[in-house]
Amino acid sequence: MTERNETPLVEARHLKKYFQVNVGAFKTAPLKAVNDVSFSIMRGETLGMVGESGCGKTTVGRTLLQLYKPTGGEIIYDGEKIESPASLKKFRTKASMVFQDPYSSLNPRMTVMDIIAEPLDVHKLCRTKEERRERVLQLMDYVGLNSEHASRYAHEFSGGQRQRIGIARALAVKPEFMVCDEPVSALDVSIQAQVINMFDELQDRLGLTYLFIAHDLLVVRHISDRIAVMYLGKMVELASAGEIYDRPLHPYTKSLISAVPLPDPEKARANRRIILKGDIPSPLRAPSGCPFRTRCAYATEACAESMPELKDVSGGHLVACHRTAEIND
Amino acid sequence: MSNDPKHRFNPFSMHVNVDDFIPATDEEKEYIVQMRPSTTFFRDGVRRLCRNKVALISFIVIVIITLSAIFIPLFWPYSYEQMLGVVPGKPVDPSYNNLQPFAYGKTEQKIIEEGGSVFPHIFGTDSSGRDYFIRVVYGTRISLAVGFFASLIVLIIGIVVGSVSGYIGGKVDLVIMRIVDIIYSLPDMLMVILLASVLRQTIGDALEGTVLERIGSNIISLFIVFGILYWVSMARLIRGQILSLREQEYVMAAKATGARPFWIIRHHLIPNCISVVIISTALQIPNAIFTESFLSFVGLGVNAPMPSLGSLASDALNGISSYPYRLIIPALVISLIVLSLNLFGDGLRDAFDPKLKS
Numbered sequence: 001m002t003e004r005n006e007t008p009l010v011e012a013r014h015l016k017k018y019f020q021v022n023v024g025a026f027k028t029a030p031l032k033a034v035n036d037v038s039f040s041i042m043r044g045e046t047l048g049m050v051g052e053s054g055c056g057k058t059t060v061g062r063t064l065l066q067l068y069k070p071t072g073g074e075i076i077y078d079g080e081k082i083e084s085p086a087s088l089k090k091f092r093t094k095a096s097m098v099f100q101d102p103y104s105s106l107n108p109r110m111t112v113m114d115i116i117a118e119p120l121d122v123h124k125l126c127r128t129k130e131e132r133r134e135r136v137l138q139l140m141d142y143v144g145l146n147s148e149h150a151s152r153y154a155h156e157f158s159g160g161q162r163q164r165i166g167i168a169r170a171l172a173v174k175p176e177f178m179v180c181d182e183p184v185s186a187l188d189v190s191i192q193a194q195v196i197n198m199f200d201e202l203q204d205r206l207g208l209t210y211l212f213i214a215h216d217l218l219v220v221r222h223i224s225d226r227i228a229v230m231y232l233g234k235m236v237e238l239a240s241a242g243e244i245y246d247r248p249l250h251p252y253t254k255s256l257i258s259a260v261p262l263p264d265p266e267k268a269r270a271n272r273r274i275i276l277k278g279d280i281p282s283p284l285r286a287p288s289g290c291p292f293r294t295r296c297a298y299a300t301e302a303c304a305e306s307m308p309e310l311k312d313v314s315g316g317h318l319v320a321c322h323r324t325a326e327i328n329d
Numbered sequence: 330m331s332n333d334p335k336h337r338f339n340p341f342s343m344h345v346n347v348d349d350f351i352p353a354t355d356e357e358k359e360y361i362v363q364m365r366p367s368t369t370f371f372r373d374g375v376r377r378l379c380r381n382k383v384a385l386i387s388f389i390v391i392v393i394i395t396l397s398a399i400f401i402p403l404f405w406p407y408s409y410e411q412m413l414g415v416v417p418g419k420p421v422d423p424s425y426n427n428l429q430p431f432a433y434g435k436t437e438q439k440i441i442e443e444g445g446s447v448f449p450h451i452f453g454t455d456s457s458g459r460d461y462f463i464r465v466v467y468g469t470r471i472s473l474a475v476g477f478f479a480s481l482i483v484l485i486i487g488i489v490v491g492s493v494s495g496y497i498g499g500k501v502d503l504v505i506m507r508i509v510d511i512i513y514s515l516p517d518m519l520m521v522i523l524l525a526s527v528l529r530q531t532i533g534d535a536l537e538g539t540v541l542e543r544i545g546s547n548i549i550s551l552f553i554v555f556g557i558l559y560w561v562s563m564a565r566l567i568r569g570q571i572l573s574l575r576e577q578e579y580v581m582a583a584k585a586t587g588a589r590p591f592w593i594i595r596h597h598l599i600p601n602c603i604s605v606v607i608i609s610t611a612l613q614i615p616n617a618i619f620t621e622s623f624l625s626f627v628g629l630g631v632n633a634p635m636p637s638l639g640s641l642a643s644d645a646l647n648g649i650s651s652y653p654y655r656l657i658i659p660a661l662v663i664s665l666i667v668l669s670l671n672l673f674g675d676g677l678r679d680a681f682d683p684k685l686k687s
Contacts, residue, residue, distance in 0.1 A: 062581075065585055067581060067584055067585055088587075089587060092585075092586060092587030093587070096585060096586065097582065097585040099578045099581065099582055100578075101578055104577050104578040104579065105577075105578035105579050105581075105582050106579055107579040107596075107597055107600075107601070108601070109600040109601055110596075110600075118583065118586060118588070118596070119586035119587075122583075122586050122587055122588045122592060123586075123587065166582070169582065169586075172586075173586065
């Protein structure tokens with residue numbers, strides 16, 4: 001991976017995103033999809049983000065890119081707060097997004113050329129048709145697509161190729177930061193490997209910073225420098241990829257890691273799976289205090305009373321649990 | 330294992346005889362390289378449309394009718410308002426009134442007897458001595474123009490209102506849709522008649538001396554009536570389409586690049602619902618023609634002496650027992666236009682509606 005320096009490129013401070021949902025005929029209630037999440041991503045780093053469905057990881061990515069207006073908190077990019085329309089416009093040329101579904105993220109009525117060139121057209125980055133064409137062909141070359149494909153439509157491609165088109169589009173504005181929202185979960189395993197390796201190569205070549213959202217723990221471990229674990233709109237643990245795997249501290253992370261299938265049957269047999277009881281509670285009726293306490297084997301009364309803060313327990317390993325010290329003796 | 334695999338059959342091993350293969354010809358190589366040409370949704374639809382005989386014939390009929398309505402008046406020797414019996418400085422010649430098909434007036438008879446030739450009155454003349462054929466052609470022209478432009482107005486208003494309502498959503502959508510509901514719940518024929526009779530007065534005064542006066546206040550008031558009343562169903566249709574399309578990830582992707590709402594509507598939403606819009610416009614045209622004919626029939630249509638198919642049919646009612654063909658001809662033309670437009674619209678829907686795609 002590229003040399004990293006320790007200045008944060010993107011910072012989220014107390015990011016909140018609530019959706020108003022109808023609960024009765026005339027009543028709405030806030031659905032706390034992202035509830036007070038703070039993190040920073042260093043320049044050149046890949047931050048992996050994992051969690052089960054509905055935990056708010058996609059919402060974090062989308063709110064970070066201002067696709068959803070945050071309910072609270074702030075986003076700081078390269079030392080500048082993203083707030084005014086001018087800063088947002090600039091931010092749009094620095095940050096881009098790769099989407100999960102390669103089928104619905106490409107407009108079926110546009111040719112590959114037009115899809116990839118759309119960010120260029122929106123920001124009027126190319127003065128002539130020739131310049132635009134050359135840039136698109138260059139981008140297609142980056143992601144391993146043939147230049148003959150430029151005049152084709154998205155439906156003529158396979159899933160992996162479509163995802164490459166989506167990545168080329170995200171690269172069009174020469175971004176520094178990319179949010180990859182489960183970019184490989186719709187692809188089959190062999191294609192996943194190709195695409196993941198391409199993300200790695202692009203990072204080396206273009207010095208990109210990623211927020212890599214996924215639910216596949218092995219994929220995240222392969223690509224990430226640090227990993228954040230989310231549960232019910234909260235970040236419960238944040239540590240380097242190795243730390244998370246070797247020394248998970250939060251009970252939820254422990255159970256996630258224990259669920260990773262191991263290729264070695266010997267190890268798999270020795271692996272003690274931690275099976276959580278119950279389902280993830282509805283974010284509309286989130287439990288008081290620690291969101292995980294309803295399913296946590298170590299929960300005490302104190303857990304119901306106050307929300308644990310994300311605390312640094314050892315050299316950059318952050319965990320939000322009241323009983324970290326007792327559990328991990 | 331045998332040394333000669335050709336003569337021994339072993340089900341578990343595959344022996345490939347190199348002699349069975351021949352090198353690919355240049356033509357075959359070309360085929361592999363080119364693959365099939367990239368087809369677009371539009372070309373696909375046109376191909377399917379061309380396979381539909383009924384739709385294709387309807388389309389040809391529409392083209393023929395439209396072209397003749399446009400070009401026949403350009404070279405026809407008679408005009409729709411010229412009373413053939415009236416020559417300046419001479420007494421009115423009543424022999425030109427109510428001529429049978431291919432019959433001639435007195436002066437024309439004389440020319441023929443002297444060896445001259447006179448352009449025949451194919452459908453005869455009407456009670457004022459006007460060539461009936463050209464009046465039917467001209468009426469067709471008016472009816473088609475009303476149908477086409479009224480649908481165009483409906484289309485434009487519908488697209489603008491529908492896409493704004495669908496894309497912005499929230500309170501804007503709520504207000505617009507309630508207005509739509511109100512207009513929808515009014516009895517439309519009653520509203521058409523009321524508006525047409527009110528508007529023809531006010532517009533007639535307002536237009537005096539302008540270019541639009543030549544078109545006639547009644548036709549313009551018809552356009553306005555259509556515009557006011559019939560945009561609602563189009564707006565609803567487009568709103569529904571856009572509501573579902575705006576949740577697509579490519580719209581999210583466009584937003585992520587910083588595209589403005591207008592850009593997204595123009596580049597992503599409209600192109601993706603255009604087939605539905607075209608189909609519904611094609612089906613709107615016969616509807617408008619039908620309403621125009623009806624209004625002209627009850628006397629709220631075009632200004633006299635301008636004919637439309639509806640007013641021709643209405644005029645023919647006076648002499649229905651003596652000259653029934655004067656009612657039958659415009660009625661047949663209306664039916665032909667409306668029928669072929671409807672069949673063509675159905676064909677369009679079958680060809681372009683992806684939900685019916687087999």
